[in-house]
Amino acid sequence: MARRLTLTGNDAAAEAMRQIDPDVVTCFPITPQTELMHKFAEFVADGDVKAEMVLVESEHSAMSAAVGAASAGARVMTATSANGLALMWEIVYIAASNRLPIVMPVVNRALSGPINIHCDHSDTMGCRDTGWIQLYSENAQEVYDNVLQGILIAENPEVLLPVMVTFDGFIISHTVEVLDALDDKDARDWVGDYKSTYSLLNTDEPATFGPLDLQDYYFEHKRQQIEGMNNATGVIKSVGEAYGKLSGRAYGMTENYMTDDADYVVVALGSTCGTAKVVVDEMRAEGKRVGLLKIRSFRPFPHAEILAGLASAKAVGVLDRSVSFGAPGGPVHKEILAALSGTGDATVVNYLYGLGGRDISLDHIRTVFEELETLAGKTIPADEVRFIGLRG
Amino acid sequence: MPAPKQLAERKELLAGGHRACAGCLPMTAMRQMLLTAGKDTVVGCATGCVEVVTTIYPYTAWRTPFIHNAFENSAATISGAEAAYVSLRKQGKIDKKINFVAMGGDGGTYDIGLQALSGAMERGHNMLYICYDNQAYMNTGIQRSGGTPKGTATSTTPAGKVIPGKTQFPKPLTEIMIAHDIPFVAQATPGYPKDFSDKVEKALAIDGPAFINVLTPCTRGWRFPPEQSMEYARLAVKTCFWPLYEVEYGVIKINRKPKEKLPVSKWFEGQGRFRHLFKEANKGIIDEIQAEVDRKWELLLKREELTQA
Numbered sequence: 001m002a003r004r005l006t007l008t009g010n011d012a013a014a015e016a017m018r019q020i021d022p023d024v025v026t027c028f029p030i031t032p033q034t035e036l037m038h039k040f041a042e043f044v045a046d047g048d049v050k051a052e053m054v055l056v057e058s059e060h061s062a063m064s065a066a067v068g069a070a071s072a073g074a075r076v077m078t079a080t081s082a083n084g085l086a087l088m089w090e091i092v093y094i095a096a097s098n099r100l101p102i103v104m105p106v107v108n109r110a111l112s113g114p115i116n117i118h119c120d121h122s123d124t125m126g127c128r129d130t131g132w133i134q135l136y137s138e139n140a141q142e143v144y145d146n147v148l149q150g151i152l153i154a155e156n157p158e159v160l161l162p163v164m165v166t167f168d169g170f171i172i173s174h175t176v177e178v179l180d181a182l183d184d185k186d187a188r189d190w191v192g193d194y195k196s197t198y199s200l201l202n203t204d205e206p207a208t209f210g211p212l213d214l215q216d217y218y219f220e221h222k223r224q225q226i227e228g229m230n231n232a233t234g235v236i237k238s239v240g241e242a243y244g245k246l247s248g249r250a251y252g253m254t255e256n257y258m259t260d261d262a263d264y265v266v267v268a269l270g271s272t273c274g275t276a277k278v279v280v281d282e283m284r285a286e287g288k289r290v291g292l293l294k295i296r297s298f299r300p301f302p303h304a305e306i307l308a309g310l311a312s313a314k315a316v317g318v319l320d321r322s323v324s325f326g327a328p329g330g331p332v333h334k335e336i337l338a339a340l341s342g343t344g345d346a347t348v349v350n351y352l353y354g355l356g357g358r359d360i361s362l363d364h365i366r367t368v369f370e371e372l373e374t375l376a377g378k379t380i381p382a383d384e385v386r387f388i389g390l391r392g
Numbered sequence: 393m394p395a396p397k398q399l400a401e402r403k404e405l406l407a408g409g410h411r412a413c414a415g416c417l418p419m420t421a422m423r424q425m426l427l428t429a430g431k432d433t434v435v436g437c438a439t440g441c442v443e444v445v446t447t448i449y450p451y452t453a454w455r456t457p458f459i460h461n462a463f464e465n466s467a468a469t470i471s472g473a474e475a476a477y478v479s480l481r482k483q484g485k486i487d488k489k490i491n492f493v494a495m496g497g498d499g500g501t502y503d504i505g506l507q508a509l510s511g512a513m514e515r516g517h518n519m520l521y522i523c524y525d526n527q528a529y530m531n532t533g534i535q536r537s538g539g540t541p542k543g544t545a546t547s548t549t550p551a552g553k554v555i556p557g558k559t560q561f562p563k564p565l566t567e568i569m570i571a572h573d574i575p576f577v578a579q580a581t582p583g584y585p586k587d588f589s590d591k592v593e594k595a596l597a598i599d600g601p602a603f604i605n606v607l608t609p610c611t612r613g614w615r616f617p618p619e620q621s622m623e624y625a626r627l628a629v630k631t632c633f634w635p636l637y638e639v640e641y642g643v644i645k646i647n648r649k650p651k652e653k654l655p656v657s658k659w660f661e662g663q664g665r666f667r668h669l670f671k672e673a674n675k676g677i678i679d680e681i682q683a684e685v686d687r688k689w690e691l692l693l694k695r696e697e698l699t700q701a
Contacts, residue, residue: 023476023480024472024475024476024479026472050479050482051479052475052476052482054471054475054515056468056471056511057510057511057514058508060464060465060468061465061468061507061508061511061512064461064468064469065472067461067472068461068469068470068471068472068475069472069473069475070476071472071473072473072476073476073480074475074476074480076472091462094461094462200457200459200476201434201473202457203433203434203457203488203490206431206454206456206458207457207458208454208459209457209458209459210459211447211448211449212443212447212448212460213449
């Protein structure tokens with residue numbers, strides 16, 4: 001039985017965490033993640049969950065304690081944003097390398113400096129190569145669903161990698177939406193019990209975690225990690241399908257929204273996809289063949305779905321909400337270009353938007369589609385970036 | 393409290409064949425700690441000599457569970473493992489009593505790991521933190537740390553023509569940990585094995601966080617022949633540079649009061665890192681250090697009297 005709830009994105013993540021009831025949750029406050037952990041702390045204080053909450057003195061220790069707890073065989077979660085993610089960066093990489101299935105909501109916020117508390121994707125895009133699976137969420141419903149799916153993806157023995165469930169700061173984290181949640185029993189059965197293969201607490205069969213790994217083995221271990229990430233693609237899809245059967249909401253690597261016959265496609269992640277869908281609907285009603293390719297899983301990168309979604313496109317507008325300084329275009333743009341390499345002659349245009357929480361409107365996205373119509377067939381240099389909603 | 397002979401009869405939990413230098417007292421401290429703590433002990437260690445010499449994949453010297461995470465987060469890592477234990481125990485998924493020991497060198501403790509250590513102690517995890525203090529960043533090549541004594545020649549504070557080694561006194565880490573008001577804080581050294589072992593046992597028996605600062609001479613960094621490690625550990629105590637004491641719930645007990653307090657120069661002699669201090673031009677530095685050792689020792693005696701009253 002589904003329950004219809006009215007929650008912010010932060011509360012939706014906390015609700016999923018209540019139902020998962022991890023063994024250990026580590027936490028350090030940072031805006032806009034704070035209210036997620038406030039809510040979870042209330043569950044702990046009221047005895048609604050059994051989780052041991054470790055209220056650490058920094059994000060670096062939040063991830064460090066998460067690594068310690070996960071190595072001890074616990075199901076572990078934490079959450080952060082922006083500078084917090086940056087501070088824990090070193091250990092973010094170690095968590096993935098040690099193959100620890102930690103699930104972490106990341107409420108997207110611009111990295112300092114200058115300091116800013118609002119949304120862009122510089123934080124999670126910056127750690128796209130840390131070895132974490134990254135699921136981007138369009139709204140509170142997806143936040144909730146992705147957190148629940150993240151547990152199964154991370155803990156799958158063929159994957160064993162940590163998962164970031166990202167959602168846009170304030171736009172999703174602080175906006176109240178209506179969503180459907182599983183009832184507690186279904187959610188509990190869905191995540192099941194976690195049993196790790198190795199545990200620090202198994203003193204009868206002691207194991208060494210995090211050893212020094214030099215020229216003669218490090219490379220092989222990295223190869224295994226690459227395999228784990230490659231395996232994640234199939235697991236994300238099968239978990240998404242199974243979740244669809246349970247909840248009525250199936251998930252894949254991407255959501256290809258009206259792309260099948262689309263001449264012009266916008267590629268985006270996160271809450272902007274909700275805005276873009278409205279524009280696609282409006283323009284479809286006007287007879288324009290436009291579509292949206294929403295990337296849900298940025299890591300692993302949805303190569304096949306991108307090719308399928310852009311097969312008919314004459315021009316593609318890639319919306320990046322973070323900068324890759326000195327590189328030809330933003331991180332999403334570069335990867336779309338790489339995916340399309342050698343496949344045809346779609347014109348790919350890079351748009352940089354929304355840094356530091358700058359709003360993106362229906363009109364902005366409509367303008368992108370209109371511009372794509374004029375640019376189709378033209379060759380755009382890879383390092384040409386167009387700005388949306390920027391003064392001057 | 394077991395006698396050293398009894399400890400020696402216990403099963404060795406640190407395998408031989410690891411890659412520590414001959415005369416490495418940090419490794420002696422590890423052995424003594426493990427013999428006392430026993431096999432049901434989860435050990436975490438910061439990046440540093442001990443981690444490096446014991447865990448080169450695919451080998452490990454640890455016959456207990458062991459985790460290395462990074463340089464600055466040994467305390468945070470073990471606090472997470474301990475929280476997992478508390479959670480799983482509450483849920484009835486594990487029953488046995490397990491000790492949690494986090495460790496780091498002086499670099500990983502006085503400096504880069506101080507925040508994580510302070511946080512873990514404040515949160516009250518049931519864990520013991522051991523700082524194996526060899527008074528510099530030995531693993532990376534003998535650079536000065538916050539625990540390096542004044543006057544020491546290190547790779548980053550060489551005894552130069554103008555600057556004669558490290559110019560600052562070390563950070564009083566043990567006192568910083570006492571100020572955390574945790575149940576148990578102590579100073580020890582493997583040069584006095586029974587004293588150290590007793591402290592480990594006491595720390596693990598106490599419910600709550602404990603901290604032991606263990607002075608562990610380093611033959612490479614201190615520049616003395618490897619067979620003299622134990623002697624230099626004891627001289628640090630005999631000169632009162634490194635008093636053996638413990639603080640249990642705020643009450644200070646000095647474990648060893650030298651009948652004849654040796655001058656600190658007796659500890660410096662023969663250590664290459666202090667050689668330059670014996671030059672005429674630098675004599676004042678030894679006097680200055682001696683005055684500071686005297687001041688702190690007198691203060692410790694008074695604090696013992698005060699807290700025991």
